Each structure stands twice: as structure tokens, then as C-alpha cells.
Amino acid sequence: MSLDLLFYAAAVPAVILVGLSKGGLGGAFALIGVPLLAMVVPPMQAAAIFLPILLVMDLVALWAWRRHNSRPTLLAMLPGGILGIAIGWATSAYVSVNVMRLLLGGISVLFALRYFVDAARQSAAMEPAAAVERPVAATLWGTLSGYGSFVAHAGGPPFQVYTLPLRLDPLTYTGTSTRFFAIMNAIKVIPYFALGELGTANLSVSATLLPVALASTLIGARLVHYLKPRIFYPLMYGMVLIAGSKLLYDGITGF
Template sequence: MSPDPLFYAAAIPAVALVGLSKGGLGGAFALIGVPLLAMVVPPMQAAAIFLPILIVMDIVALVAWRKHNSRSTLLALLPGGIMGIALGWATSTYVSVSAMRLVLGSISVIFALRYFIEAARQSSSVEPTATPERPVAATVWGTLSGYGSFVAHAGGPPFQIYTLPLRLDPLSYTGTSTRFFAIMNAIKVLPYFALGELGTTNLGLSATLLPVALVSTLIGARLVRYLKPSVFYPLMYGMVLIAGAKLLYDGVSGL
């Protein structure tokens, strides 16, 4: 298959945005990437083309963030994430992707708006209090993240809803996010193969886009290292708001 120039006109910026997200600049870019590619290929094919690219990006990001992690947060989220992927695979033919996007988008928008409203009420000199690890909440949000990741590559907002209130330092936050989604994407390979979405055509298209993926991931990883917490957290919550609005729009449009 030889895609026309229109395919690459959409695919190159889509992959670049996802790469910046994988590098550490938040989930909103990733959520924009797949719908952008879906403008020129069927949505399921767009998701399948992205999966091998995401895995390569994960490898690059894991190397970049190998020294940074919150082990307790990662271990708290993983069981739910794995359950979410299993649930997504089991119900993929029954639950509308649009309905899932609608739910995730609504939760994310409310969550982000709550942060900005509370921040506006507080003195700029008062640092928000970090919440402790909560196993039950981690399982709930981890499951939603795994499910959203499987059905729509949209696992970022639930992950952020749980992790951002923990107030991890930016490097630990990014390293934990990198590890969590690397594991999620690796697990998704088997279900995607079982659904017949990782054939030679889609894998070939993925391979042509890998250089863009690698460069953009490294750029994202470099940029986030220079962000202070006072800049990083408003930026991340802003990304959640944008991501949630995009999911909400896609969900309503698809119903």
C-alpha cells in the first residue's frame, strides 16, 4: 500500500503530538493525535497504526526517564490498569467508544475545572496539600485508565486524576507515567493481534512514521526537565482540561 500525501499530511503532525506527550508534556497531545490520523483512515486502523509507534516511543521514554519513578504509585495503579485492559478486550464489541469518551471527558473536565477554581481562591503563596496514596482510588482510576487506553488510546485523564493530587515532583511523575503506559501498551499487543488489527499493512505504515516518533519523544523529554512545579502542575491540569474537552466533543459527536 502506498498512501497518498494526504495520509502523511495528517500522520506526521499526529505522531509528533503523541511523541511530545510521551516525552512528558501531558496526555492532551496524545488524544489529539489519533483523531487527527482518523481523518484520513478508519478510526480502528488509526489506533492500530499508532500502537507499534507508541511502543517504540515507550522504549525511548523509558530510557530517558529510567532514573525517575514513584514505585508505590506505579504498583498501586497497575492492577487496575491490567483489569481495565482485560475488561476493554472482553467488552470491545458491546461498549461504544463514543460512550467511553463521553464519560472520561466529563470526569476530566470537572476534575480540571475544580483545580483551577480552587487555585483561584487560594493565595499564590499557599502550596496545595499533597494527598496520600489511596489503594481503592488507585484501582478505580487505574481500571478506567486501562480501559480507556484499550478502547480509545485515552488512558491519560484517569491516570492524571489519581496521580496529580499526589503532588509528585515533575520528574517522578513523568517517570511513573512513562512506566505505567509502557506496560499498558505492551499488554495491548496480544488483544490487538487477536482482533486482526496488526497486519502487515498497518505495521508497514507504522514503520514509516517511526523517525517522527523518536525525535518528538526526545524533544518532549528534554522540555519537561526545565519545568518547575509551579509551571508544571498548571500545565498538566490545563492538558487534562483540553484532553477532557476533546474527549467530550468526540463522545457527543459519535453518539
């Protein structure tokens, strides 16, 4: 792969978008990042280049959000997330990534649209009631998130489908999301390495993009601190809608 201007013209914006997402500004940015990089390198190589970057971003984000977490939510979703990665590894040679993109995208779009329709029907003074923790639902959505994360770095929408209705405060939500995906990405190193995707060439490219990754993650984390819940939640649901639409588009055009 030639590290020319065209590569960096795609790679730098892609890393910035993923960094802002890692900082707490929503999974849609992350979903745009890998396809953008895949415009100049093969898709699997793009995902492999991003994984070490994601791991470093996770360390920065974990430090930035070290005081914020919903332990019950994290513990409820982790078993499913780990199971989803295992299923993705076991079926990586048989299941189409595009099928998974269509499934995740369709669910995400319907989920986000329902929120905006319900919000339009309610008076401005009313807030929707927060959902309670549901172990079965957490396992289901955690599994889809882990699977989507493994096959396409697209675990955000299923995670949000379960967690957003809990209506955690923005800082707690972001801290919980940061911990969940940091654990998912760390686990993914094993299957990615076993599949031969973490060779010296890809790791060297990842290293050249790390400064951009670190800066954008810190910027994203700082911006979230200024978002009020009445702004944060519509923004997050909007990100889910964008992310789901992007997944649908990628799934349809990938066939």
C-alpha cells in the same frame, strides 16, 4: 490505503503530538493524535497504526526517564490498569467507544476545573497539600485508565485524576506515567493482535513514521526537565482540561 501527501499531512503532526506527550508534556497531545490520523483512515486502523509507534516511543521514554519513578504509585495503579484492558477486550464488541469518551471526558473536565477554581481562591503563596496513596482509588482510576487506553488510546485523564493530587515532583511524575503506559501498551499487543489489527499493511505504515516518533519523544523529554512545579502543574491540569474537552466532543459527535 494510499500513502499519499494527504495521509502524511495528517500522520506526521499526529505522531509529533503523541511523541511530545510520550516525552512528558501531557496526555492531551496524545488524545489529539489518534483522532487527527482518523481523519484520513478508519478509526480502528488509526489506533492500530499508532500502537507499534507507541511501543517504540515507550522504549525511548523509558530510557529517558529511567532514573525517575514512584514505585508505590506505579504498583498501586497497575492491577487496575491490567483489569481495565481485560474488560475492554472482553466488552469490545458491546460497549460504545463514544460512551467511554463521554465518561472520561466529563470526569476530566470537572477534575481540571476544580483545580483552577481552587487555585483562584488560594493566595499565590499557598500550595495545596499533597494527597496520600489510596489503594481503592488507585484501582478505580487505574481500571478506567486501562479501559480508556484499550478502547481509544485515552488512558491519560484517569491516570492524571489519581496521580496529580499526589503532587509528585515533575520528573518523578513523568517517569511513573511513562512506566505505567509502557506496560499498558505492551499488554495491549495481545488483544490487538487477536482482533486482527496488527497486520503487515498497518505495521509497514507504522515503520515509516518511526523516525518522527523517536525525535518528538526525545524533544518532549528534554523540555520537561526545564519546567518548574509552579509551571508544570498548571500546564498538566490545563492539558487534562483540553483532553477532557476533546473526549467530550468526540463522544458527542460520534453518536
